Amino acid sequence: xxxxxGLFFTSYRGEARIFRSGFQKLMVGxxxxxxxxxxxxxxxxxxxxxxxxxxxxxxxxxxxxLTGVCGQISLGHGAFIGVGAYAAGQCTLHGVPFPxxxxxxxxxxxxxxxxxxxxxxxxxxxxLAIATLAAQLVLEFVFLHGGALTGGSSGLLLDPPTILGFxxxxxxxxxxxxxxxxxxxxxMVANIMRSRYGRAFVAIRDYYLSAEIVGVNLFWFKLVAFGxxxxxxxxxxxxxxxxxxxxxAEQFNIGLSISYLAMIIIGGMGSVLGSVFGAVFVxxxxxxxxxxxxxxxxxxxxxxxxxxxxxxxxFGLVLILFLxxxxxxxxNRWRLVKAYWKLYPFAH
Amino acid sequence: xxxxxxxxxxxxxVGGIYSLVAxxxxxxxxxxxxxxxAQGELVMAGAYVCFALTVEFSIPFLWAFLLTLxxxxxxxxxxxxxxLRPLIGEEHISVIMVTVGMSSVLKSLVQLFWGTQIxxxxxxxxxxxxxxxGLPVAPVYLAAFALxxxxxxxxxxxxxxxxxxxxxxxxxxxxxxxxxxxxxxxxIFAMSWCIACVVSAVGGVILGNINGINAHLGHLGLKxxxxxxxxxxxxxxxxxxxxxxxxVLENLCDGAARQFFGLxxxxxxxxxxxxxxxxxIKPYGLFGTKEIERV
Numbered sequence: 001x002x003x004x005x006g007l008f009f010t011s012y013r014g015e016a017r018i019f020r021s022g023f024q025k026l027m028v029g030x031x032x033x034x035x036x037x038x039x040x041x042x043x044x045x046x047x048x049x050x051x052x053x054x055x056x057x058x059x060x061x062x063x064x065x066l067t068g069v070c071g072q073i074s075l076g077h078g079a080f081i082g083v084g085a086y087a088a089g090q091c092t093l094h095g096v097p098f099p100x101x102x103x104x105x106x107x108x109x110x111x112x113x114x115x116x117x118x119x120x121x122x123x124x125x126x127x128l129a130i131a132t133l134a135a136q137l138v139l140e141f142v143f144l145h146g147g148a149l150t151g152g153s154s155g156l157l158l159d160p161p162t163i164l165g166f167x168x169x170x171x172x173x174x175x176x177x178x179x180x181x182x183x184x185x186x187x188m189v190a191n192i193m194r195s196r197y198g199r200a201f202v203a204i205r206d207y208y209l210s211a212e213i214v215g216v217n218l219f220w221f222k223l224v225a226f227g228x229x230x231x232x233x234x235x236x237x238x239x240x241x242x243x244x245x246x247x248x249a250e251q252f253n254i255g256l257s258i259s260y261l262a263m264i265i266i267g268g269m270g271s272v273l274g275s276v277f278g279a280v281f282v283x284x285x286x287x288x289x290x291x292x293x294x295x296x297x298x299x300x301x302x303x304x305x306x307x308x309x310x311x312x313x314x315f316g317l318v319l320i321l322f323l324x325x326x327x328x329x330x331x332n333r334w335r336l337v338k339a340y341w342k343l344y345p346f347a348h
Numbered sequence: 349x350x351x352x353x354x355x356x357x358x359x360x361x362v363g364g365i366y367s368l369v370a371x372x373x374x375x376x377x378x379x380x381x382x383x384x385x386a387q388g389e390l391v392m393a394g395a396y397v398c399f400a401l402t403v404e405f406s407i408p409f410l411w412a413f414l415l416t417l418x419x420x421x422x423x424x425x426x427x428x429x430x431x432l433r434p435l436i437g438e439e440h441i442s443v444i445m446v447t448v449g450m451s452s453v454l455k456s457l458v459q460l461f462w463g464t465q466i467x468x469x470x471x472x473x474x475x476x477x478x479x480x481x482g483l484p485v486a487p488v489y490l491a492a493f494a495l496x497x498x499x500x501x502x503x504x505x506x507x508x509x510x511x512x513x514x515x516x517x518x519x520x521x522x523x524x525x526x527x528x529x530x531x532x533x534x535x536i537f538a539m540s541w542c543i544a545c546v547v548s549a550v551g552g553v554i555l556g557n558i559n560g561i562n563a564h565l566g567h568l569g570l571k572x573x574x575x576x577x578x579x580x581x582x583x584x585x586x587x588x589x590x591x592x593x594x595x596v597l598e599n600l601c602d603g604a605a606r607q608f609f610g611l612x613x614x615x616x617x618x619x620x621x622x623x624x625x626x627x628x629i630k631p632y633g634l635f636g637t638k639e640i641e642r643v
Contacts, residue, residue, distance in 0.1 A: 073441050119624075123631055125440045126383045126581075130573050131627050134620040137570070141617040254570075258448055265445055309459030316452025323446045324434045 016194045035179060039172040047171040049287055054178035055240050056279035058185040060263040061272060062232030065189050067261070068270035069198065070225040071205030072120050076132040077260045079139035080230045082252025084109040084237025089156045089247055090149065098161040098242065102181075105238035106231040112139075113230020120222045124208070136254055143249035155248030158241055174243055181239055185232050190272045192228065201225055205270075262315065266322050268329030277330040285318065286311050354483060355603040356596055361489040361558075363575075363595020364496040368551035369568065370575045370587035371503065372544030378520040378582045379540035382432060382443050386451035387548060388569020394420055394549025395556040395565060396458050399467055409472050413553060420549040424542035432537070451566060459563045468560040492554040499547060500588050507584065516540065520582065571598075574623035580636020589634065594619050 009015040019025045039047050063077045074080075087108040091101030116135040123131050143150050150156070160169040161177065168174050192198050200221045203211035212218050241247045259282055267278020289311055293303050303310075326333065340347070369387055376384050384390075397419050401412035431450055435443055473491055477484035507513040518526040519536045527533050555565065575594040579586020601618035605611040632638045 067441065073444070119627060123627060126444065127577075127627060127631055129383070129440070129444060130577060131624060133570070133573065134623045134627075137620045138617050138624075141613070145611065145613070261441075261445060261448075265442070269441075306460050309456040311456075312452045313456025313460070316449040316456065319449030320431060320446055320453070323438075323442050323449070324431070327438065327442060 018190055018194075036176075039175045044171050047175050049283065051171060051174050051178050051243060053280055053283045054175075054182040055236050055243065056260075056263065056283050057182045057276055058232055058236040058239070059260050060267065060279040061185055061189045061275040062229045062236065063260045064264045064267075064270065064272070064275040065192065065201070065232075066225050066229035068264050068268075068274070069193060069205060070201035070222065072117070072222060072225060073125070073129040074132045074229070075129055075254070075257050075261070076116060076135035076139065077229075077233055078252050078254065078256030078258075079136045079143075080109050080113050080233040081237035081240065081256065081260075082139060082143055082247075082249075083112050083230075084234030085241035085247045085252070086143065086146075086150050086156070086237075087234065088238025089158050089241045092158060092161075092242065093156070098163055102235055102238045106234040109234025109237065110227045110231040113226045113233070114223055117223055117226025117230075120226065121219045133254070136257055140249060140253060143252060150249070151247075153249065155246055156241075158245050158247070160245065161242045178239060178243070181235065185235065186272055186276070188232070189275075193272065197221065197224060202270075259315070262319050264329075265319065266329055268331030271329070271331045273334070274329050274331035277334070281330065282315075285315065289314060350483070351607075352600065352603065355599045357480075357483060357485060357489075359596035359599030360592060361492055361595070362599065363592035364493045365551045365555055365568075365591075366571060366575045366595050367588045367591025368496050368499060368547050368554075369572045370579065370591045371500065371584065372547040372551075373572050373576050374579075374582060374584055374587040375503075375516075375540045375547075376544045377576075378584075379516050380432070380537050382447070383440075383581075384544065385444060385447040385569065386454060386566075387544070387572055388566035389451040389454035390420075390423070390545050390548035391552040391555065391568055392458055392561070392563070392565040393423060393454055393552070394545070395552030395561045396462060396467075398549070398553045399469060399556055399561060400462075402470060403467075409470075416549050416553065417546055420545035421542045424545035425538055427545070428538045428541040432541070433534070451569070455563060455566055462563070464563045466560050466562040467556075469556045472557055486558075488554075488557050492558065495550065495554060499550060500584075503543070503547075504584060512539065571619055574619040574626070576633075577623055577631075578626050578633055580633030582637055583633070583635035586633055586635035594622065597622055 014020075019028060038050065042050065059077065059081055063074065066072050066074055066077075084105040088101045088105035091104050092098060096104065116132065119131045120128055144153060146152065160167055160174075162168070163177075168177050193201075200211065200216045203214065203216050204218060204221060204225075208218060237252075263278035263282045264275060265278070266281050267276065268274025290307070293307050293310070297303050322329070369391055372390065373384055373387050376382055394416055398412050398416040401407045401415055402409050405412075407415070427450065431446055432443075435446055473487045475486065475488075477486050478490060479485075507517060515526070515531045516536050516539065518529070518531060519533055523533060526536075552561070552565070555561065555568070571594070572591075575590040576587055577590070578593060579588070579590025598615055598618045601622075602615035605614035605618075626633065
């Protein structure tokens, strides 16, 4: 481990850098290479799981910017993702090219998110949580009764994404598309967090009064937080819609909002890396549970019937255990492991 | 006109149950400042336990009901001790999410044991409707309404005059001052969870007698938010009135949407649209404590 021990920054630019040492750059480079090569080694099912992880990463990092960084609790994230999905779906159904449709979906969702973010100036903490819960349920109702716009209860059928005539119709092709979008979203949020806006968000989260006193315009920055977060949620929704090829109202229910909140809590609030960890964890958890149920089904024949109930229970249990025993999330564990190896063999 | 009168009466009955669930919610919020997203699942747990005792163990209804209440007390103690106590002093979102996690666990336990299909209680009251002001009302509705009214009266007296009730109010007002006067805060917290579980269980049993129960009963917990926000998060009277008002308004909106627009299922969101309006106009509700902040 060749990293510097201690802080040796000689300029602000140095402190704001995302990658601080050559070793870190090397490791990230290797990781990206591994990601690029992964579809060659994975089977179709594993690739599809990775694709779901990428979409979840975009949604999670978006919510983390709003809730983890800016401190505005949102229980309506699932519905915002739904808005993006329907917006992108309608765009491509009307012949708008895919990249433009995704962008439009993001912008429309940003607008919807900002409308629902307006109450955030008056409401804090749990009141805001309940207001966003209302947003979630109202949007769900709109999805179900939106007539031709949302396809009502029968939903919308979509074609796979096409960019300049190239059709992303296999899991491996989707993999690269989604990887690109996930990486772009992560870079975007990481860069926002080290900008003036990111610092303002943190100030608002830590104590809104002090933030206002040092000159942070609460209304504007909260609105921007809602806007950017919803934009990314909309992109995630648009990608999801075109990846699965079918959207219906019950996909974007309160459960989706909760699982995104679970991602950022399990991964680590206010951390870009934490969003990735959380997304991976929450997407892989049902897979692991399925595998476990399959291996146990010889001993307990009834287990596959109760799998749905079991999945929800395990999800809740994991959430509770994380909140009690690891409230800082997986990213904190990761930091501890890194610190251990940096100091090895001198633990103190 | 009769159509709307019927809607109002149905709304009052449903609202009575909202009030009960809201009562549990308010008791917890008042004493511990915890927003309990698992309130609906507590209702469900009570309903299923009573169901199991009466149907599967064929215990007479009254005894089963009392046993359910005892079980609810234990459930409340367990939840407070195991889940909530480690989180005292944590941020809003952690506490909210721990109750959300709890609701998932409770829901899955119910599904594991009883599956997702609807279950019907054996009839306890006669099914012949009683006629009130020219409108037929099922006795079970009347009993439900009476039972909620009695519980509210009991709890009002309890909070006003009993030592424990006064200690709970003191804790709600200022935890540190209460503690320095020798009130065991942790017991108060445990107590409020017990009360919340008990009133929710009563609500669950009533609901089971009216509509039968299924694993989605917990969804009712969400309906409590508009009721308590309207009443004020920390007011018992607010919970009672808020529940009734939301129950009636929701039914009227649903009925009107059905009649004029032919739109079904509006019931699900009517309360939440009302909620947004209340939040914008009067965020602390009708009777809630205003926390004034000035710079």
